[in-house]
Amino acid sequence: MANDKAIANAAPAAGMMPIVAPLAGWLVPGLGHFIQKRPVRGGLILLSVAVMFFSGLGMEGKVYGLNVGDLLDMLGFIGDFGNGVLYFAARMMDWGGVNIFRATSDYGTKFIVCGGLLNVIAAIDAHQIAIGKKQ
Amino acid sequence: MTLNFSHFTAALIFSLCASVVFGITQRNETKAMIRYGLYCFAWFIGGVLVAGWAMWFLKR
Numbered sequence: 001m002a003n004d005k006a007i008a009n010a011a012p013a014a015g016m017m018p019i020v021a022p023l024a025g026w027l028v029p030g031l032g033h034f035i036q037k038r039p040v041r042g043g044l045i046l047l048s049v050a051v052m053f054f055s056g057l058g059m060e061g062k063v064y065g066l067n068v069g070d071l072l073d074m075l076g077f078i079g080d081f082g083n084g085v086l087y088f089a090a091r092m093m094d095w096g097g098v099n100i101f102r103a104t105s106d107y108g109t110k111f112i113v114c115g116g117l118l119n120v121i122a123a124i125d126a127h128q129i130a131i132g133k134k135q
Numbered sequence: 136m137t138l139n140f141s142h143f144t145a146a147l148i149f150s151l152c153a154s155v156v157f158g159i160t161q162r163n164e165t166k167a168m169i170r171y172g173l174y175c176f177a178w179f180i181g182g183v184l185v186a187g188w189a190m191w192f193l194k195r
Contacts, residue, residue: 041159048152055148058138104138107145114149118156125160135163 018130025123027084032126045122052115053086056096061108063087063096076109082116143183150179 017036025032030046033039057063064076080087090096096112128134140148158172 044155044159048155051148052152055138055140055145058136059140059145060137104140104145107140111145111149114153118153121160122156 018127021130022123022127025126026082026119029084029086029119029122032123033129036126036129038129045119049083049115049119049122050086052111052118053083053090056108056111056115057090059108059111060102060105061096061110061112062105063090063112065091076113079113079116082118082120083112084119087116143187146183147180150176150183154179 021032021036023032024035025045028046029049030042030044033042033045062076064073064080066077067073080090083090125134154172154176157175158168158170162168162171
């Protein structure tokens with residue numbers, strides 16, 4: 001019931017916000033919330049995704065490139081791509097291990113993928129706020 | 136710099152980050168967000184502990 005009330009109170013944003021907010025949120029984690037005046041949520045999302053991403057890199061996780069090989073590699077790329085600008089930075093700077101040698105490297109790879117997926121969820125949340133379905 | 140986390144530390148970091156995002160995205164009000172984040176975190180850590188002990192018993 002409290003959620004229904006909150007949804008009823010949420011005002012839909014005008015103009016391009018329903019498109020800009022999720023795109024900004026995907027590109028820079030938390031930015032979709034920042035531009036809709038929700039800095040605490042945006043900051044927490046940025047912190048969570050960045051911690052996942054850089055912990056994954058620190059554990060020598062693999063960063064997947066665009067590929068048409070193994071199905072899991074393709075899904076790995078989709079997950080990694082969700083990190084937005086962090087993914088592009090990793091590709092440009094050649095961060096991340098190429099081959100997985102240790103158990104923690106495998107964890108690192110999953111951390112990077114999950115960070116990207118969390119960022120996608122956050123970007124969808126930014127869209128929900130923009131269309132007025134959420135406060 | 137290479138990070139050498141234990142299994143539990145890695146699970147703890149994952150649980151914390153995932154719970155924060157779940158809490159923010161799956162609920163509408165601040166109190167409900169905090170409550171749901173804590174709920175998810177407790178289930179993550181509870182699941183890790185249960186699975187860990189299950190594997191310990193299976194090994195013996």
